[in-house]
Structure formats: C-alpha cells, structure tokens
Amino acid sequence: MDGQNKKAFSIITLILIVIATPGCIGDADGSSFCGEGTKWDSDAEKCIIGKTPIPLFEGNYSTVTMQIIHANSTTEANLTYTITIELYHEDAPYHADNFRRLAQTGMYDNVTFHRIIDDFMIQGGDFEKNNGLGGHAAQWYGYCDGESMNWADDCSSETLYTLPDEAENGLRHLPCMVSMAKTAEPNTGGSQFFIMPDDITEHEWLNEVHTVFGKVISGCEHITTLSEVETVNPDRPVVPIIITSTTVSNE
Numbered sequence: 001m002d003g004q005n006k007k008a009f010s011i012i013t014l015i016l017i018v019i020a021t022p023g024c025i026g027d028a029d030g031s032s033f034c035g036e037g038t039k040w041d042s043d044a045e046k047c048i049i050g051k052t053p054i055p056l057f058e059g060n061y062s063t064v065t066m067q068i069i070h071a072n073s074t075t076e077a078n079l080t081y082t083i084t085i086e087l088y089h090e091d092a093p094y095h096a097d098n099f100r101r102l103a104q105t106g107m108y109d110n111v112t113f114h115r116i117i118d119d120f121m122i123q124g125g126d127f128e129k130n131n132g133l134g135g136h137a138a139q140w141y142g143y144c145d146g147e148s149m150n151w152a153d154d155c156s157s158e159t160l161y162t163l164p165d166e167a168e169n170g171l172r173h174l175p176c177m178v179s180m181a182k183t184a185e186p187n188t189g190g191s192q193f194f195i196m197p198d199d200i201t202e203h204e205w206l207n208e209v210h211t212v213f214g215k216v217i218s219g220c221e222h223i224t225t226l227s228e229v230e231t232v233n234p235d236r237p238v239v240p241i242i243i244t245s246t247t248v249s250n251e
Contacts, residue, residue, distance in 0.1 A: 039150075054094075054139075054140065054142065056093050056094070057089050057096065057097045057100055059089055060089055060090045061086055061087060061088065062086075062087050062089065062096070062248065062249065062250050063084055063085060063087065063217075063248070063249050063250075064087065064099065064100065064103045064214075064248050065082065065083070065084045065085075065246065065247045065249070066082070066084075066085070066108070066243050066245070066246050067080050067081070067243070067244045067245045067246075068081040068083065068113075068222065068241060068242065068243055069081070069242050069244055070226060070229060070237075070239055070240075070241050071239060071240070071242070072239065074244055080244070081219065081222035081225070082222070083219035083220070083223065084216065084217055085099075085178055085216055085217070086215050086217045087100055087213060088171065088212075088214055091170065091213070092171070092211055092214075093166070094141050094163050094164055094166060095166055095180050095189065095213035096213045096214065097138075098138045098141065098189075099178075099213065099214065100248055101138035102138045102191055103246040103247075103248050104246075104248040105138070106246070107127045107138070108124075108125060108127060108191075108243050108246050109243065109244065110243065110244065111124060111125060111126065111130060111242070111243050112124055112126075112130045112237075112241055112242050112243070113226065113237070113241040113242075113243070114126060114130055114131055114132050114236065114237075115194075115235050116226065116227060116231050116236070116237050116241070117227070117235050118227050118228050119197070119227070120197075120200070120227070121194040121195060121203075121227065122194065122195055122197070122223060122226050122227050123192060123194040124192065124193065124194075124243065125181070125191045126192050127191055128159070132192065134159075135190045135191035135192050136158065136161045136162065136190040136191060137163050137190050137191065138161075138191070139161065140152035140155070140161055141161065141162070141164060142164060143161070143163060143164055143187045144156070144160045144161065144162065145188065146162055146183075146185045146186060146187045146188040162182075162187055162188050162189060162190050163180065163187065163189040163190065163211075164187050165186050165189070166213070167207075167210060167211045167212075168208050169211070169212070171211075172202060172204075172207050173196060173202060173203035173204070173206040173207055173212060174196065174201075174202050175197065175198045175220070176195070176198050176216040176217075176220035176223065177196050177215050177216075178193055178194075178214035178216065179193065179195075179196075179210045179211060179212045179213070180192070180210055180211045181193060181194055181210070182210065189210075189211060195216060196223070197220070197223045197224035198220045198221060198224050199224050226241055229241065
C-alpha cells in the first residue's frame, strides 16, 4: 500500500471509530475515557449520558397483599390479618416501585411493625434491624443517604440507597393511606413506611413532607386494631406485630 492509500485508509478508520463511539474516547479493549457528562457502561460497551438508567414499573397501579400476625411467632398466632395495598405508580413512581420491589423480593417477610401510636399510625419495614434504625431502598434511585449522585458506584454502600422525595404529589395523609418514613433530611426514605388507621381524620402536618404512595384498599380495619395494641418505651408493641408474607400483583 503506497503512502497516499495508507493516509486515506487511516482517515476512514478514524471516521468509523468516531461514528461507533459518540461522546466517548475508548481503548480498543473497551476500557474508556468518556467525554464530559458521560460514563462507560461495560455491559452496553458504550458511553452513557447522565444518571444510571433506572427501570421502573410501567403500570399506573399495582397491589401488595400482606399477611400480618400479632404474636411472637406463627405457631402462637391465633389470627392472621390480611391487608391489600394499592400502589400509586403514576403519582409516586419511585416510592411505589421501591415498595413493590421490596415486597416482591421478600424483603418485608418476617419484618415487624416496630412503632405503634394509637390514633396516628403503625410503622414498619426495617428489614435490617427491625427497630427503626435500618433499611434502605430496593435499588439505585439516584440518591445516596439523601444526596443526589449521578452513579450508583459513587455511593459507598447499597445500604445508603435512598429515594427522591415525591411528597408534593397531591396525595394526603388521610385514613388508610401509606406513606414513606424518613429522617428530618430530604430524600432519605428507604424501606420504612407507615400506615394511617381508619379512625383518624387527616395528619395535615405531614402533607408535602412525607411521600404518600399507596392506600390500604382492603383490611384497613386491621390497621386500626393493630394501632391500639399495648406498647412500651413508649411506642414498641409488647407483643410483636409481624409481616409473615407479601404477595405482589398487577392491576
């Protein structure tokens, strides 16, 4: 090949490389240095733009059915309470998706409602410690301990995965509604949730602070019953309230 042909071949090769890897300068083996605002995706073998893609449930509604006992164990339980929660994926897409995933993967099975306050709510979902000090989001939703981050691997641990607040969605803390527990800081919801009993009016001070993402559409009278159990120190149930199983379905 003469010099002129070699030059033409090199130009064509360079053009093909640029076309094949837009926004990204990569090595031949796939390791890469991507342009500003992009990052190498080893699975897709290309640079991707913006935050890590977050797959969400595509329907507007789905349901989660929970079996709950008020006993130290299933063998001691005389009664099983069944509730069905409708999730509002359109109004709170991240929270509804997160709750659905946690239920679907069994993370709520054998988890307690650790905090009970009569005329207020019952709170549970701490699948790590069962005392209100643990739990995290089901997957990466763009936040690490309340801080927005572009990439999941920028977060030091999956146990710090949290959710973006969706509290200003028009849903209110009315009877039988399901809402996300969090710290005093924004975007810190994870897996803990609370349910309002059917004998309240409205917890107005929680509106647009905590994200409402669902409603108990069957069995809310059981939430009221469980909200009235005996507690100590001051809101721990004397006898455990345990979610024994969860079932997820689509509508």
